[in-house]
Amino acid sequence: MKSIWQQILRYFYIGKKDPNAPKTRYVAMMHGMNRISIILFVIAIIILIFKLLRRH
Known part of the structure; x- marks a missing residue:
């Protein structure tokens, strides 16, 4: 079975x-x-992290 990380790398032409x-x-x-x-x-996760860090 393929690793999910290998599949993601292939999507971005890295693998x-x-x-x-x-x-x-x-x-x-x-x-x-x-x-x-x-x-x-990934963009949404970065935005959420920034919002959480700004709150404190």
Whole structure:
């Protein structure tokens, strides 16, 4: 079973691509949407941390 961290690295083109993975348009669009959602999640976490730190 693949590690979730390896999959995230592949989304951001940091990790090595799986040669056996299907190369269709739909898979590419899915990876693009996953990239966007991961980036938005990280931005939201950073904003929450800043808000929590400013409160104190």
